[in-house]
Amino acid sequence: MSDSGPNSFESTPSGQDYGLVRPRAWAEIDLAAVTANIARLGDVATGAQLMAVVKADAYGHGLVPVARTARAAGAHWLGVALLEEALTLRSVGDTGRILAWLPTPGDQFAACIRGDIDLGISADWMLTEVAAAAAMIGRKARVHLKIDTGLGRSGATPSDWPSFLRAAVAAARRNEIEVVGIWTHLAYADSPDHPTIASQLEVFDAAVTAAAKVGLDVEFRHVANSAATLKSPESHFDLVRPGIAIYGISPGPEVGTPASLGLRPAMTLGARLASVKRLPPGHGVSYAHQYVTNKETNVGLVPLGYADGIARCASNRGPVLAAGKIRPVAGRICMDQFVIDIGDDEARAGDEVLLFGSGDRGEATAHDWAVATDSIAYEVVATVGPRVKRIYR
Numbered sequence: 582m583s584d585s586g587p588n589s590f591e592s593t594p595s596g597q598d599y600g601l602v603r604p605r606a607w608a609e610i611d612l613a614a615v616t617a618n619i620a621r622l623g624d625v626a627t628g629a630q631l632m633a634v635v636k637a638d639a640y641g642h643g644l645v646p647v648a649r650t651a652r653a654a655g656a657h658w659l660g661v662a663l664l665e666e667a668l669t670l671r672s673v674g675d676t677g678r679i680l681a682w683l684p685t686p687g688d689q690f691a692a693c694i695r696g697d698i699d700l701g702i703s704a705d706w707m708l709t710e711v712a713a714a715a716a717m718i719g720r721k722a723r724v725h726l727k728i729d730t731g732l733g734r735s736g737a738t739p740s741d742w743p744s745f746l747r748a749a750v751a752a753a754r755r756n757e758i759e760v761v762g763i764w765t766h767l768a769y770a771d772s773p774d775h776p777t778i779a780s781q782l783e784v785f786d787a788a789v790t791a792a793a794k795v796g797l798d799v800e801f802r803h804v805a806n807s808a809a810t811l812k813s814p815e816s817h818f819d820l821v822r823p824g825i826a827i828y829g830i831s832p833g834p835e836v837g838t839p840a841s842l843g844l845r846p847a848m849t850l851g852a853r854l855a856s857v858k859r860l861p862p863g864h865g866v867s868y869a870h871q872y873v874t875n876k877e878t879n880v881g882l883v884p885l886g887y888a889d890g891i892a893r894c895a896s897n898r899g900p901v902l903a904a905g906k907i908r909p910v911a912g913r914i915c916m917d918q919f920v921i922d923i924g925d926d927e928a929r930a931g932d933e934v935l936l937f938g939s940g941d942r943g944e945a946t947a948h949d950w951a952v953a954t955d956s957i958a959y960e961v962v963a964t965v966g967p968r969v970k971r972i973y974r
């Protein structure tokens with residue numbers, strides 16, 4: 582670093598450091614809504630502890646501010662996918678229970694055990710590596726054994742469960758692990774009447790019973806994501822693991838709307854028009870002219886693009902609140918920008934437009950963007966990119 586030349590990036594301030602008081606684009610995060618949503622989920626799942634799932638930068642809302650808010654709102658646990666996400670939480674001073682469940686071989690197991698992080702174990706290789714790391718540093722790992730009750734994603738299958746349990750018992754006898762949890766994940770929690778919910782819970786019960794028979798009496802049995810927390814009380818057990826609902830978004834249309842579920846959307850995505858100009862009739866707009874003006878009209882340039890998480894398949898579709906009305910994206914979404922057609926309405930460079938939020942100001946919701954992009958609201962919020970400034974309220 583000391584030999585950096587004059588062209589080095591070393592002392593170049595980031596965009597935020599230039600003191601931009603009017604950001605190009607922002608995701609405003611209503612932390613009071615997160616607090617209220619966690620309180621609501623706690624009321625729904627009385628009797629179970631609550632794990633606020635904050636993986637993927639808290640679904641795009643910002644890991645650390647959301648984690649702090651969740652703790653203050655009474656979340657007993659934080660849940661993350663990656664071990665590095667758990668270690669980040671420790672590095673900013675979080676001292677509560679954290680579960681991390683998606684390691685890959687060679688991952689930072691020793692650091693996590695030292696950091697008192699609970700580990701979700703869903704394959705033999707993980708058990709082997711965690712036990713070896715624990716033996717190496719001379720400290721027991723707290724683990725949660727995962728059974729694949731039918732999702733067909735991670736976890737030991739029912740046929741592998743007995744041998745998985747035997748390996749866990751052996752590691753526990755060697756004082757390398759302590760099995761504190763057994764858990765699974767549902768395939769159709771967002772279809773609350775789906776028969777797989779009951780059948781997965783039956784397989785889960787059998788797995789818990791089999792573990793108890795070999796001496797693994799666990800403190801935490803856990804199954805429920807947001808949808809199951811809200812709609813399937815029989816899945817609550819000792820701990821629930823809601824993610825999307827703490828951000829005020831419904832897991833899906835069959836579960837309900839945020840309002841019907843007592844949730845408040847936390848994220849509002851906005852931007853400032855970079856320019857507005859008049860185009861003649863018959864003028865193509867953006868790459869490959871996928872939109873053509875049908876009359877003389879005002880077009881506004883929105884400085885957000887697919888590099889910011891605005892899905893390119895929202896071209897000609899995504900709803901944007903501008904100059905008092907919802908307008909579809911006009912033409913292709915580009916890397917950094919897209920165009921909206923505001924007709925004869927007036928707007929100026931610098932005016933605010935809203936892509937999605939709670940809907941209270943007439944803007945679309947993350948769900949509306951999900952419909953426009955053949956996706957789910959999870960993807961809409963989780964893909965908002967790092968160039969978009971987060972503003973906390």
Ligand SMILES: *Cc1c(COP(=O)(O)O)cnc(C)c1O
Binds near residue numbers: 807822823824825
């Ligand atoms: C992401 C995730 C959750 C949270 O799911 P939501 O549908 O966002 O509530 C819970 N458990 C596991 C294992 C997950 O991966």
